Amino acid sequence: MGTSRGAAGARRPGGRTARVREKVLEAVGPLLVEYGFDGLTVDAVAARSGVHRATVYRRWRDVGGLLADALDAAGDDGWSPPDTGSLEGDLRALNGEVQEALTEEPSVALAMIAASFRSEEAARSLRRFWEERYDRCVAIVDRAVARGELEPPVEARKLVVSSTSPVYHHRVLLHAAPGPELPAEAARAAVLAARAGAFRSPPGAPSGRRSADQPAAAAGPGT
Amino acid sequence: MGTSRGAAGARRPGGRTARVREKVLEAVGPLLVEYGFDGLTVDAVAARSGVHRATVYRRWRDVGGLLADALDAAGDDGWSPPDTGSLEGDLRALNGEVQEALTEEPSVALAMIAASFRSEEAARSLRRFWEERYDRCVAIVDRAVARGELEPPVEARKLVVSSTSPVYHHRVLLHAAPGPELPAEAARAAVLAARAGAFRSPPGAPSGRRSADQPAAAAGPGT
Structure with a gap:
């Protein structure tokens, strides 16, 4: 790392x-x-x-x-995902971190996202940054499985993206203020979906981890 | 409209x-x-x-x-959300439209999103555009409730955003190619979450509709 x-x-x-x-x-x-x-x-x-x-x-x-x-x-900051003792608590805390990073003034995170539309090199690095963050978040799901909260196999990355993406969506795509309840609500929805059988890996499929250099969109977002 | x-x-x-x-x-x-x-x-x-x-x-x-x-x-194009006869079918078709708009070459949608980081006026208009689209999508949830697929009250907008946001997240935020399975998977996760009780409105709360001029983030995303 x-x-x-x-x-x-x-x-x-x-x-x-x-x-x-x-x-x-x-x-x-x-x-x-x-x-x-x-x-x-x-x-x-x-x-x-x-x-x-x-x-x-x-x-x-x-x-x-x-x-x-x-x-x-x-x-390269040694960040590790929240470890609160429950899947929903972890996802809620993670969403809280995301929301804070996107709404603080000034927000370096938001400025970096905006820059990723101007520079293909920045876009590639941002993608790598996020791939790595989501890879670390697989630990949240592994712990939930170990605690018996979820039945394996689970596509961990998809579960975590399902939880975080509404928070990004409001702030970055809709340019709207995410409500204070959004981090908890999005985390809860992801947990309910997971318990009801979403994000099940097909048998024999690889885990939720993705290599940072896995092929992605050929075209960068550049101008 | x-x-x-x-x-x-x-x-x-x-x-x-x-x-x-x-x-x-x-x-x-x-x-x-x-x-x-x-x-x-x-x-x-x-x-x-x-x-x-x-x-x-x-x-x-x-x-x-x-x-x-x-x-x-x-x-102003008279667009209406898909009407396939089921909640999951509607959300899957909607996600398919989103994914197509974001991955076609060239993608005007992606270019407009990029432009919204350059012009506050464009950001405001994009927000208004999306608010209106999501307002129209409330019909998907209303129909599902009428068919008995969901128990009311449901915060329709939150349900629909939960379904669409992973698709946007992959393409626009992660700068990664969304897999062909993503529209259906994200729709299914949202439906499972909704059936398990996510997106329930608190008693007496307004419906999922949001006015386009509801206060949002004070600061635009400008440069």
Whole structure:
């Protein structure tokens, strides 16, 4: 989990390379939420981070490279899904995290999603970021099966996406304020569906885990 | 349903105003999918439609006005949700329409979603478009209740969003290819959840219909 990408060079924790990367990537989110994709330039990142622009150009090349590495760094944070003791509690807490990330002001998450429509490199990195997050969330379903809350086999990823997607849908697609009750309601609906037999894997099917490099839409979302 | 917006002037079906509007709006989608938001300009729309640029500027003002009116016109198409005779069949057919709109090449729907991150006016119009579509979809749930498939009261809009949102999630958020089985699976999960008691309205709560001008997120998604 959490390998840094080539563009940022080999990481030596605590070393100069790591410190430069940290400084540069720390500038990306604030610039993106403050000035939008059009205001996020290599020069602006260099100026804000205090790192020489030649260094930024050499290591990250362009805004796509900066966004991709910022997303890779964000995915490298040791995050693990909530563990509340019940399937519904875990999904509710996860949805709460999603809702908070999408509604806080400013929302780096929302700005990254918007950027993914401008840069194919950012779109690829966002997809990788999410694939990995959903892979980690398989633990929620594994624990539920171990507790006897669900009967295996269950397509874990589909169950978790079923729970989270209404929250994203309201905020990102409908551009509407998700109600405070939405995280809990969407989690409950997913649990009820799962208990009633949705998300059953067909016999012999692989688990819900997906490889990050599994083929996806050929066309990126670019402009 | 389907009132045109002031920006486009009063519509007289078959009149000159209506023909000009039709020509102008017909140019918006193709330019958007071909050149992206940055290539969609008032001048380009004027050139492609053959309508004088002064007319386009006067009536639509800018790209935001053009996108908003194109979305209003798209919402004015007399669309009604599928009516297959069963709740699951209706939701499956609806998801199939969504998936097709999002995966066809080029996808005007996907381009409009991308544009909604660039223009607050487009974001507002897209929200209005979707609110109205979901309002029409309440009929799916009303019919299911009338057939005895669901026990009332049901929050119709939440049920329908629960069914459609995984399809949008894969294509638009995850930038991943939705599998061909997704429309049916997401519909089935929503039906199972509904039958198990999800989406129950609290007593005395209003129906699933939402007014298009119900307050939503204060901040648009702008750049």
